Amino acid sequence: MTNEQIARQLEQIALLLQVEDANTFRIRSYERAAEAIRGLGEELSVLRHAEGGLEALPGIGEAIAQKIEELLDTGELTYLRELLAQYPEGFLELLRIPGLGPKRAALVFHELGVGTVDALEEACIREQVRELKGMGAKSEAKLLDAIAKYWQGRERALLGDMLPRAEEIVGFLRGLDAVIAADYAGSARRGRETVGDLDVLASSKDPAAVCRAFAEAGILAEVELAGDTKVSGYLPGGRQVDLRVVEPESWGAALVYFTGSQQHNIRLRERAQARGLRVNEYGVYREPAEGDEALGEPIAGETEESLYAALELAWIPPELREDRGEIAAAAAGELPELIEPADIRCDLHMHTRYTDGRASIAELAEAARARGYTHIGITDHSASLYVADGIAAADVGRQREEVDALNARFDAEGADFRVLLGHEVDILADGALDAGEETLALVDYVIGAVHQGMSADADRMTARVIGALASGHVDMFAHPTGRILLGRDAYGLHVGEVVAAAAEHDVALEINASPDRLDLSDVHARLAVERGVRLCINTDAHALGHLEFMRFGVITARRGWVPPEVVINTWPLPRLLEWLTARRSGCS
DNA sequence: GCCGTTTTCGGCCCGACTGTTTTCAGTCG
Numbered sequence: 001m002t003n004e005q006i007a008r009q010l011e012q013i014a015l016l017l018q019v020e021d022a023n024t025f026r027i028r029s030y031e032r033a034a035e036a037i038r039g040l041g042e043e044l045s046v047l048r049h050a051e052g053g054l055e056a057l058p059g060i061g062e063a064i065a066q067k068i069e070e071l072l073d074t075g076e077l078t079y080l081r082e083l084l085a086q087y088p089e090g091f092l093e094l095l096r097i098p099g100l101g102p103k104r105a106a107l108v109f110h111e112l113g114v115g116t117v118d119a120l121e122e123a124c125i126r127e128q129v130r131e132l133k134g135m136g137a138k139s140e141a142k143l144l145d146a147i148a149k150y151w152q153g154r155e156r157a158l159l160g161d162m163l164p165r166a167e168e169i170v171g172f173l174r175g176l177d178a179v180i181a182a183d184y185a186g187s188a189r190r191g192r193e194t195v196g197d198l199d200v201l202a203s204s205k206d207p208a209a210v211c212r213a214f215a216e217a218g219i220l221a222e223v224e225l226a227g228d229t230k231v232s233g234y235l236p237g238g239r240q241v242d243l244r245v246v247e248p249e250s251w252g253a254a255l256v257y258f259t260g261s262q263q264h265n266i267r268l269r270e271r272a273q274a275r276g277l278r279v280n281e282y283g284v285y286r287e288p289a290e291g292d293e294a295l296g297e298p299i300a301g302e303t304e305e306s307l308y309a310a311l312e313l314a315w316i317p318p319e320l321r322e323d324r325g326e327i328a329a330a331a332a333g334e335l336p337e338l339i340e341p342a343d344i345r346c347d348l349h350m351h352t353r354y355t356d357g358r359a360s361i362a363e364l365a366e367a368a369r370a371r372g373y374t375h376i377g378i379t380d381h382s383a384s385l386y387v388a389d390g391i392a393a394a395d396v397g398r399q400r401e402e403v404d405a406l407n408a409r410f411d412a413e414g415a416d417f418r419v420l421l422g423h424e425v426d427i428l429a430d431g432a433l434d435a436g437e438e439t440l441a442l443v444d445y446v447i448g449a450v451h452q453g454m455s456a457d458a459d460r461m462t463a464r465v466i467g468a469l470a471s472g473h474v475d476m477f478a479h480p481t482g483r484i485l486l487g488r489d490a491y492g493l494h495v496g497e498v499v500a501a502a503a504e505h506d507v508a509l510e511i512n513a514s515p516d517r518l519d520l521s522d523v524h525a526r527l528a529v530e531r532g533v534r535l536c537i538n539t540d541a542h543a544l545g546h547l548e549f550m551r552f553g554v555i556t557a558r559r560g561w562v563p564p565e566v567v568i569n570t571w572p573l574p575r576l577l578e579w580l581t582a583r584r585s586g587c588s
Numbered sequence: 589g590c591c592g593t594t595t596t597c598g599g600c601c602c603g604a605c606t607g608t609t610t611t612c613a614g615t616c617g
Contacts, residue, residue: 023589024600025589025590025599025600026589026590027589028589028590028600029589029590030589032589032590033589033590058590058591059589059590059591060590061589061590061591062589062590063589063590064589064590098615098616099606099614099615099616100615101614101615101616102614102615103613103614103615104614104615133608134607134608134609134612134613134614135607135608136607136608138606138607138608139606139607139608142606142607186617199617227605230604230605242617257602257603257617258617260617262617265601265602265617266600266601266602267601268601269601269602270600270601272601273600273601274594278601278602279601279602280601280602280603281602281603281604282603
């Protein structure tokens with residue numbers, strides 16, 4: 001039972017309790033617990049044995065701890081099963097229709113016997129929904145529209161696909177005369193690995209003009225709503241975009257508000273409340289005296305910094321705003337110094353035409369130089385990876401010669417740039433490395449990776465990986481969990497044990513920056529940092545354009561509270577070589 | 589259901605929009 005599976009079951013309880021009109025704070029407890037679990041790098045099956053047990057985890061008390069224990073022991077949760085038993089199969093799906101919240105779900109279920117999306121659609125078509133209390137023809141039509149959009153499938157999109165589109169929109173807005181400031185907000189600004197809708201924010205003295213210009217710009221394929229402060233619509237392809245425009249004095253407060261996360265905002269407002277303040281999307285206000293209604297003038301809100309300062313907090317980078325302890329850290333002045341894109345000096349995982357890459361070594365080197373890097377590492381696939389046209393052992397020798405010649409040329413030209421030769425070696429099903437001693441001796445470093453036999457169970461896979469890390473031959477471990485976002489689940493792996501092994505043997509764990517991997521994930525990266533493991537952010541480039549992926553790796557690292565010094569590709573080349581040499585001589 | 593340098597009991601975020609209402613419930617972010 002994985003953390004994600006447990007989080008989902010707690011979330012289902014929260015949803016069903018809403019339908020039953022339970023105490024909202026009880027509901028929130030389940031929601032918070034689910035989110036808290038998603039933020040854990042370590043598996044609950046391990047944490048239950050840690051000091052203090054599950055109840056030591058923030059957001060998890062006696063009742064939820066017991067439920068987690070039951071799930072871990074039996075794979076089942078009696079309480080959830082009993083809640084679910086009252087409804088037909090598919091009822092939870094019904095709650096995912098926008099516009100149909102828990103109250104209306106209860107209404108259609110109890111009055112019409114509707115318990116699935118199909119049944120709801122039919123009831124709308126038969127005009128039964130409009131007869132219900134508080135509903136009408138318009139609500140019915142909206143539900144039908146929402147169901148149609150639901151069937152089209154609006155699953156989340158990759159950050160890597162959505163960020164460029166968000167930046168285009170922001171670029172357009174910043175070009176408007178009436179716009180003072182513009183930025184994207186929401187989960188895209190927090191850098192979440194996948195994004196649902198795009199939230200875009202602008203400030204202006206004339207919000208209506210900005211809204212008009214955006215609605216008419218042709219960026220949206222369909223404009224759903226165009227008011228004086230808000231425009232909503234869909235990009236070509238169906239992704240929803242919400243633009244909101246605020247007055248300049250509310251810019252910072254609105255940016256915090258629309259960046260979220262929801263749980264982060266709730267924490268901020270709780271903190272405000274304890275100080276006799278109130279926070280909303282327009283600013284920070286003093287709580288009015290008894291009997292007084294008006295809020296008066298805001299005391300902060302023009303910038304994000306002013307809002308956080310009013311709550312006696314340091315400004316919190318958006319990537320950290322997930323209610324994972326960032327507010328306590330900001331209050332204590334203990335926010336981490338986060339890695340920045342400019343800290344990156346190299347890219348140590350890239351493929352060439354020797355295998356399944358599309359560029360040559362020299363082309364990759366030039367592209368990296370143009371980005372301001374001082375070195376790179378070429379790491380083509382080892383021989384047994386047939387699907388990626390793994391490199392023959394003899395060709396590693398040719399690569400060595402090509403790299404040496406290239407470096408000699410850089411030296412001759414006085415260029416401060418160096419190409420290292422690495423090798424992405426498969427960790428075979430039996431844990432052996434897919435490379436002989438001769439090949440290993442030719443290269444400057446080795447990346448270990450799993451590309452085959454991924455269906456092994458977690459215990460076996462973990463032993464296999466740890467065996468490779470302990471061999472002394474592996475300097476880095478690439479895309480550690482093998483997940484493909486929106487594609488393939490991670491293979492079973494006890495990440496906590498692998499992190500411990502990486503710490504013990506001083507192997508760097510990769511944050512693979514490819515937008516469909518981002519592996520390690522943010523929470524696993526944070527676990528690695530806490531356990532003293534070095535990290536390496538690599539693009540795994542198979543083409544020149546892929547060097548751009550580095551930013552997504554850096555964003556993921558920032559979400560994992562990663563400081564620059566633990567990331568080996570922030571190091572100057574001599575330090576990197578020193579570390580590799582020490583590793584190879586077995587001293588480290 | 590969780591949590592505590594104001595509390596082990598009594599608190600627990602905030603506002604906008606919509607459609608349905610004669611003053612507000614439900615939903616959303």
